Amino acid sequence: MIAMTRGVPAPESFPIDEIIPAFEKAMREDGRKALGYVASPGYMPLIELIAEREGVSPDHILIGNSSLEFIQFITMTEAEPGERVFAESPSYDRVNLLFRRRGLNAVGIPLEIDGVDMNCFEDELKKGAPKFFYTVDDFQNPMGVTVSLEKRKRIVELAGKYNFMILEDVPYRELRYSGEDLPTMYSMDPEHVVKMSSFSKTLAPGMRLGYLNGPADFIARVKTWAGNSYIGPVSPTQALLYQFIKMGYYEPNLVKLKDLYRPRMEKAIEILEKELPGAVFPRPEGGFFIGVTLPEGNDMAELIPAAKEAGVLITDGRGFYLNPDDGKRFLRVPFCGLTPEELEAAFALLLPLIKK
Numbered sequence: 001m002i003a004m005t006r007g008v009p010a011p012e013s014f015p016i017d018e019i020i021p022a023f024e025k026a027m028r029e030d031g032r033k034a035l036g037y038v039a040s041p042g043y044m045p046l047i048e049l050i051a052e053r054e055g056v057s058p059d060h061i062l063i064g065n066s067s068l069e070f071i072q073f074i075t076m077t078e079a080e081p082g083e084r085v086f087a088e089s090p091s092y093d094r095v096n097l098l099f100r101r102r103g104l105n106a107v108g109i110p111l112e113i114d115g116v117d118m119n120c121f122e123d124e125l126k127k128g129a130p131k132f133f134y135t136v137d138d139f140q141n142p143m144g145v146t147v148s149l150e151k152r153k154r155i156v157e158l159a160g161k162y163n164f165m166i167l168e169d170v171p172y173r174e175l176r177y178s179g180e181d182l183p184t185m186y187s188m189d190p191e192h193v194v195k196m197s198s199f200s201k202t203l204a205p206g207m208r209l210g211y212l213n214g215p216a217d218f219i220a221r222v223k224t225w226a227g228n229s230y231i232g233p234v235s236p237t238q239a240l241l242y243q244f245i246k247m248g249y250y251e252p253n254l255v256k257l258k259d260l261y262r263p264r265m266e267k268a269i270e271i272l273e274k275e276l277p278g279a280v281f282p283r284p285e286g287g288f289f290i291g292v293t294l295p296e297g298n299d300m301a302e303l304i305p306a307a308k309e310a311g312v313l314i315t316d317g318r319g320f321y322l323n324p325d326d327g328k329r330f331l332r333v334p335f336c337g338l339t340p341e342e343l344e345a346a347f348a349l350l351l352p353l354i355k356k
């Protein structure tokens with residue numbers, strides 16, 4: 001059985017040989033502090049290091065146990081049940097779920113090849129500004145698209161005009177395999193944007209380390225909520241990450257990750273272009289995913305069991321849409337989790353089942 005469901009970092013990418021000395025140093029140098037309670041906002045040496053890398057003062061930084069939990073906290077501190085929030089459609093499925101759990105009125109704005117449909121975005125704004133707009137603007141999960149510079153500027157402008165926050169989730173931003181970085185929305189308007197990232201994709205997801213960079217009052221609200229939820233985020237891993245970066249392992253590890261994932265992405269694009277000319281999909285320049293809208297006549301409800309029967313597990317595309325029916329023909333290809341050979345083998349089993 002080949003799992004085309006695994007949108008997670010490849011286990012062979014974990015830098016265990018560097019993590020061992022970094023953890024030893026962390027424990028020897030500061031173990032007594034790092035093994036105690038380290039209250040929210042987090043382990044101060046790491047906060048200061050991240051603040052320096054982000055070019056802000058430490059009161060703009062909050063560390064937490066993963067970025068996903070931050071999203072949950074933000075749904076509690078920033079919005080009440082029934083209030084409007086905007087998200088891309090499709091969007092990260094677990095975030096859709098968190099919005100539902102909190103009873104938010106989540107509006108999905110259709111995602112195009114260069115970001116959300118701006119006409120639709122502006123029409124929705126006229127009906128009522130959201131409390132925040134959640135966007136994954138670099139190599140989106142599940143589509144793989146990157147928001148264009150023009151759309152970034154326009155969205156930021158609208159956030160100022162209608163006074164809403166942008167939650168800019170960028171866990172894949174450092175995993176660019178071709179092309180040039182675009183400025184973050186955060187860099188365009190730090191008053192209306194909270195940038196969120198995590199070390200899950202660039203180091204190891206089991207560390208459960210995420211951080212926020214945003215306006216000090218926003219950070220203070222989430223910090224208090226986090227502190228009342230768990231006192232402080234897990235701290236030995238924060239001390240480990242601090243040493244990992246200080247010892248100079250972080251950047252070389254990014255280079256290794258890009259060398260690992262680039263050929264996987266190229267292989268997936270090559271297969272799709274050759275074998276599925278009737279499908280619609282972006283050509284990502286980084287990240288983990290390609291979102292494929294299969295030709296008319298395909299239906300996930302039929303494709304999933306047929307694929308399983310043939311030996312490939314695929315994810316139900318409907319979960320990525322706030323309106324699940326919109327995802328009936330949506331196939332997420334998580335090229336991160338399969339080698340080029342495994343991608344070929346998976347598509348060889350899957351393609352005969354897809355109506356072209």
Ligand SMILES: Cc1ncc(COP(=O)(O)O)c(C=O)c1O
Nearest residue numbers: 066067068092136141198200210
């Ligand atoms: C867009 C996006 N945000 C957040 C996360 C969760 O990351 P973390 O491991 O930090 O919770 C993921 C993981 O798949 C993701 O794709």
